[in-house]
Amino acid sequence: MKRKVKNIIIHVILAILAVIWLFPIFWVVMTSFRKESGVNINYFFPKELTFDNYTRLFTDTQVINFPRMFVNTLIISIFSCIIATTFVLCTSYCMSRLRFKMRKPFMNLAMILGLFPAFMSMVAVYFILKLAGLTEGGLIRVALVLVYSAGAGAGFYIAKGFFDTVPKSLTEAAILDGCTQFQVFYKIICPLSKPIIVYTILTSFLGPWLDFIFVKVIVGAKDEYWTVSVGLYNMLEREFIQKWYTSWAAGAVLVSIPIAILFLIMQRFYVDGMSGAVKG
Amino acid sequence: MKVAKQKSDFATPFTVKNAITKGDLFTKLSGIIMGLGNFKNGQFEKSLIYFAIEIGYIMFMIKNGFYYLKMLPTLGTRKAAEVWNEQKQVYEYVQGDNSVLLLLYGVVTIAVTLVFIYFLCDSLKSAYKVQYYKEKNWKIKSFKEDVEDLFDSNLHKLLMFLPFSGILIFTILPLLFMIAMAFTNYSDIGDHLILFDWVGLKNFKTVLGLGGKIGQTFWPVLGWTLIWAFFATFLNFFLGMILAIVINRKETKGKAFWRFCFVISIAIPQFVSLLVMRTLLQRDGAINTLLLNAGLIKTALPFWTNATWARVTVILVNCWVGIPYTMLQVTGILQNVPAELYEAAKIDGANPIQIYFKITLPYIMFIMGPYLITQFTGNINNFNVIYLLSGGAPVEVGKTAGKTDLLVTWLYKLTIDYKYYNLGAVIGILTFIILSIVALVTYRNTASYKDEEGFQ
Numbered sequence: 219m220k221r222k223v224k225n226i227i228i229h230v231i232l233a234i235l236a237v238i239w240l241f242p243i244f245w246v247v248m249t250s251f252r253k254e255s256g257v258n259i260n261y262f263f264p265k266e267l268t269f270d271n272y273t274r275l276f277t278d279t280q281v282i283n284f285p286r287m288f289v290n291t292l293i294i295s296i297f298s299c300i301i302a303t304t305f306v307l308c309t310s311y312c313m314s315r316l317r318f319k320m321r322k323p324f325m326n327l328a329m330i331l332g333l334f335p336a337f338m339s340m341v342a343v344y345f346i347l348k349l350a351g352l353t354e355g356g357l358i359r360v361a362l363v364l365v366y367s368a369g370a371g372a373g374f375y376i377a378k379g380f381f382d383t384v385p386k387s388l389t390e391a392a393i394l395d396g397c398t399q400f401q402v403f404y405k406i407i408c409p410l411s412k413p414i415i416v417y418t419i420l421t422s423f424l425g426p427w428l429d430f431i432f433v434k435v436i437v438g439a440k441d442e443y444w445t446v447s448v449g450l451y452n453m454l455e456r457e458f459i460q461k462w463y464t465s466w467a468a469g470a471v472l473v474s475i476p477i478a479i480l481f482l483i484m485q486r487f488y489v490d491g492m493s494g495a496v497k498g
Numbered sequence: 499m500k501v502a503k504q505k506s507d508f509a510t511p512f513t514v515k516n517a518i519t520k521g522d523l524f525t526k527l528s529g530i531i532m533g534l535g536n537f538k539n540g541q542f543e544k545s546l547i548y549f550a551i552e553i554g555y556i557m558f559m560i561k562n563g564f565y566y567l568k569m570l571p572t573l574g575t576r577k578a579a580e581v582w583n584e585q586k587q588v589y590e591y592v593q594g595d596n597s598v599l600l601l602l603y604g605v606v607t608i609a610v611t612l613v614f615i616y617f618l619c620d621s622l623k624s625a626y627k628v629q630y631y632k633e634k635n636w637k638i639k640s641f642k643e644d645v646e647d648l649f650d651s652n653l654h655k656l657l658m659f660l661p662f663s664g665i666l667i668f669t670i671l672p673l674l675f676m677i678a679m680a681f682t683n684y685s686d687i688g689d690h691l692i693l694f695d696w697v698g699l700k701n702f703k704t705v706l707g708l709g710g711k712i713g714q715t716f717w718p719v720l721g722w723t724l725i726w727a728f729f730a731t732f733l734n735f736f737l738g739m740i741l742a743i744v745i746n747r748k749e750t751k752g753k754a755f756w757r758f759c760f761v762i763s764i765a766i767p768q769f770v771s772l773l774v775m776r777t778l779l780q781r782d783g784a785i786n787t788l789l790l791n792a793g794l795i796k797t798a799l800p801f802w803t804n805a806t807w808a809r810v811t812v813i814l815v816n817c818w819v820g821i822p823y824t825m826l827q828v829t830g831i832l833q834n835v836p837a838e839l840y841e842a843a844k845i846d847g848a849n850p851i852q853i854y855f856k857i858t859l860p861y862i863m864f865i866m867g868p869y870l871i872t873q874f875t876g877n878i879n880n881f882n883v884i885y886l887l888s889g890g891a892p893v894e895v896g897k898t899a900g901k902t903d904l905l906v907t908w909l910y911k912l913t914i915d916y917k918y919y920n921l922g923a924v925i926g927i928l929t930f931i932i933l934s935i936v937a938l939v940t941y942r943n944t945a946s947y948k949d950e951e952g953f954q
Contacts, residue, residue, distance in 0.1 A: 225749050232744065236759040239818065242774045243766060245784065257777060262788065305664060308657035316654045319508040324662075331669055333933040335879050335906045338926030341913055342672030342679075345602050368668035371661025398650035403657075428767050431881065435914065447769050454773060463777075470770040478765035485761070489830060 246474075249467035257463045271468035282462065284469055286442065287449040290359065294445065295426040297363045302370035302422035307415065310377035311403050315389065328372040340435055353436065358443045365432050366425050380414040380491050381407060413490035420484040427477055446473050514619045517626035528625035529618060535625025539632055543641035548621045555614045563607045570604035573597040573682065573695060597694045598684065605675050609666075680923035686916060701924045712921060715899050715908070720932075722809070723904045727877040730816045735870060737817060738824025739862065743854075745825070746832050757829070760822040768819065772886035775815050776802075802891045805901035812902050816883050827869065828862060835861050871940045875933050881906045905929045 250271055252264035275284040312318075313325060343365060347353050352361035389402050397405065408415065426433075430447035437443045444452070450473070452458065453466040517525055521535070528535040533548030574595025583590045631638050639647070648656040680701055684694040707713040745756050763771065778784045779801040786798040801811050835858065843853050884890065884907045890900030898916060899908040905925055913922035 221749075228744060228747075228750065232750075232756055235741070236756065239760055239763050239822070242771055242778060242818075243763065245778065246770065246774050257780075257783075259784070259787070261791075262784075305661040309661045312654045312657050318654045321654075324658075328665075330934070331665070331673070333875065333937060334673055334930050335881075335909060335926050337881065337906060337910050337913075338676050338923065338929075339669065339672035341919060341922075342602075342675040343668060345598060345675070346667070346672060349599075349602065364664075364668065368664035371658075371665050372669065398646075399653040400649035400656075403653070428769070430769055431885070431910075447767070451769060451773070454777070470774075474766045474770055477767050478762065481765040482761070485826070 246467045246470050249464055250471045252464050252467075255461060255464055257459055271464045272472070274465050275469055275472070278465075282449060282453060282458070282465075283441070284446075284449065287444050287446045288473075290443060291426055291445040291447075294359055294362050294366070295423050298366035298426060299419055299423040301363065301367035302425070303415070303418050305367065305371040306374055306377055306418050306422070307408070309371040310374040310381055311407060313374055314378045314381035315402070315407070316399065328374065331372055337431065340432065344436055347436065358437055358440065361436060362426070362433065362443075362445075365436065366429070367422070370422065376491070377411075377414050377418055380411060384410055413487040417484055417487045417491050420480055420487070424477060424480060424484075427473065511630065512623045512627040514622050517622040521622075521626045522629055525622070525625040525629050529622050532618060532621040533625075536621075536628055539628040539638060541628060541638065541641065541644075544624065544644065548617070548624075551614070551617050555610070558610065559607075562603070563610070566600065566603040566607045569595070569600045570607075571696075574600045574693060577693065594692065596692060597682075597690075598692075601678060601682070601684075602675055605671065605678060609671055609674070676923045676926060679919055680927055682920055684919045685921065686918060691917060697920075701920045705921060705924045705928065711896075712898070715897055716925075719899050719903055719905055719908050722902070723878055726809075726813065726904060727874050727880075729813045730820065730877040730880065730883075731870060731874045733813065733817055734820035734824050735866070735873070738821040739828050741821060742825045742828035742832060743858075746829060757825070760825055763818065764822045764826075768882050769886055771819070772815070772883060775818070776887050779811065779815075802888055805892055808888055808892055808902045812884060812888055815887055816877075816880075819883060827866065831862055831865050832858070868941070871937060874940075875937055878904070878929065878933060878936075879906050880904065881910065885910070 248262070248264055251267045251269070252259075253266035253268040253270070254264065279285065313321060344353070347361045347364070351357065352364070384407055389406060392402050392406055393399075426445060427447065430445070430451050433445050433448045434451070437445075437448065441449075441452075446469075450466060450469055453462045453469070459466075518529070521528075524538045525535045528548075531549070532552040533545030535545075536542075536548065537545035574597050576592075576594045578594035579592055580589040581592050582588075628638055681696055681698060682694050683690045683697045683700075685691075704710055704712050705716050708717070741760070744750065745753055750756070780786070781798050781800070781803065783801075785801075786795075789795045790798065800807050802808050839857050839861075840853065843857055848856065881904075884902055884904050888900070888902045890903035890907055890911065892902075893900035898911060898918075903911070906929065909922045909925045909929070912918045912925065
């Protein structure tokens with residue numbers, strides 16, 4: 219009996235917590251379907267439901283061009299994903315399998331660099347991009363791709379840990395059979411590392427969707443190059459918020475759904491990756 | 499010990515020292531005319547590459563480099579002005595110096611020079627190597643074989659070249675540039691945005707000293723940053739762990755459902771969930787309105803307007819963000835605790851509380867120790883939560899930082915909003931120093947650091 223009461227209490231507590239955790243999400247979804255505009259309303263369920271907020275995002279593109287922001291982010295994230303994944307895999311392989319003089323110093327350097335606040339160098343990165351002439355016109359997209367991917371090589375820890383789990387005997391056998399180190403990399407390590415490669419691809423793909431501060435500094439007010447996150451952030455600025463709040467919620471839902479799906483897939487591959495390359 | 503061993507692993511006779519002392523004339527001259535030694539011994543392609551690098555560097559230095567180095571000590575002095583041109587009888591606009599650009603170019607020139615010196619040493623080593631091979635009558639590698647080596651024994655050079663260049667240009671170079679900035683008066687104060695000078699350690703005094711406005715802001719912000727990082731890390735950790743254990747109990751029904759409820763909140767991008775939170779918690783936001791309508795409170799709760807309220811709110815909202823993460827990780831660990839441990843404890847007659855403190859907790863700590871440290875350092879640098887949620891509010895009149903501002907968000911405000919670039923850089927450096935102390939001290943005290951090898 220006592221046990222039963224305890225169980226019920228625990229389930230009730232879990233339910234309350236779940237409501238707290240899901241409340242903001244429900245709120246956005248509710249708002250996105252709400253017909254009445256405005257930010258602050260004194261009731262939870264909308265009086266009238268509508269799809270207009272969604273259609274408005276794609277039709278009313280005069281002030282805030284949501285489709286363009288979406289395409290911008292997509293282009294930037296695809297390119298930076300390709301570059302960043304290549305960089306991460308290359309450095310992880312070198313750190314894990316090859317032995318050379320600069321290996322240890324490089325690993326220490328990567329750790330030290332990780333301790334500096336990322337924004338500290340943001341202004342300097344902006345000046346460097348400006349020197350290279352990448353802060354005007356369509357080249358801004360190139361600049362953003364570089365910002366998201368160029369330094370990716372320092373984030374090799376997770377993939378390196380994974381490569382470390384590939385048994386040495388496997389690669390040694392391949393080298394005895396006459397494989398070069400490069401062939402070991404793409405014929406043995408890469409095929410065995412699917413979970414961690416997918417994980418790396420997804421994290422680097424999500425980067426540009428989640429970050430907004432670099433875009434804010436580099437792109438500034440040139441709204442034709444805004445990415446989704448900056449666009450949504452700006453919709454909540456004082457001059458837009460009253461008119462755009464419900465559409466903001468619609469945009470947030472539209473962006474969150476694919477990101478959430480990718481994130482959940484990524485989690486699964488991350489767990490797979492943590493359990494090692496070759497299972498017993 | 500370890501360092502000595504490390505070095506001997508990669509020791510070769512082909513060092514710069516040996517090249518200079520034991521090399522023949524051509525080898526020695528390779529230090530002046532790069533690639534000469536390789537050229538003499540038949541490695542034409544390689545010598546051409548070296549020579550091209552040298553020519554390129556010299557051209558750069560003559561054209562721009564020397565000028566930038568010369569300007570580095572003063573960072574430019576000429577103001578933009580209109581000068582009377584006697585011949586043309588007109589005022590001509592003369593462009594002045596731009597200290598930021600001069601500083602950046604100076605740092606770039608130094609970096610280019612260091613890279614060049616690396617190649618210079620490499621040329622000496624390579625020349626000595628080919629001479630050494632010739633003396634021993636070993637086969638000298640052809641260019642084709644050298645290229646093939648890039649895919650095998652020298653693979654790291656091929657694979658690391660681009661990633662390392664990226665890190666060099668987009669991480670290290672900007673960082674050096676910003677560190678240099680900390681020693682100048684590049685700031686909106688006193689109109690030093692175009693022309694500025696070196697000022698030594700003055701900015702550090704300004705930030706650390708209690709005299710001025712900035713110093714009076716720095717210490718409270720630092721204190722709050724540490725308090726925040728402590729609570730944000732440990733509250734998340736313990737509450738997340740309890741949640742994971744509760745969900746993982748045998749008696750709990752619908753484990754997957756509960757987990758999904760919590761995980762879904764981290765799958766939503768932060769700029770969405772945090773911005774929602776911000777609007778929900780406004781003075782006339784939904785939470786206040788709903789509570790007022792329900793008659794639970796008489797006046798609106800001052801979530802962002804009262805310092806203590808705001809601080810507690812950001813910590814609690816951060817729990818909302820962080821607990822699911824810990825829950826996910828601890829769940830994974832709990833499922834991996836070796837079952838023998840529990841059985842042995844039960845046979846020895848341990849009760850559930852003893853089992854928890856003697857087995858479960860130490861096991862979790864062993865694996866989560868390093869994670870906690872990265873969480874702590876990550877929270878010190880947790881820009882998103884504060885910036886999106888409170889934006890540092892409430893801000894006292896005349897202060898550059900608000901009551902919930904962390905060092906990083908203050909850094910952002912100082913550089914982007916106020917244009918006090920030098921002070922921003924100083925705060926970045928101080929943050930780095932604090933982080934490295936935390937990281938160094940704690941890493942060495944975690945079980946997984948002390949016992950790293952034994953665990954593998």
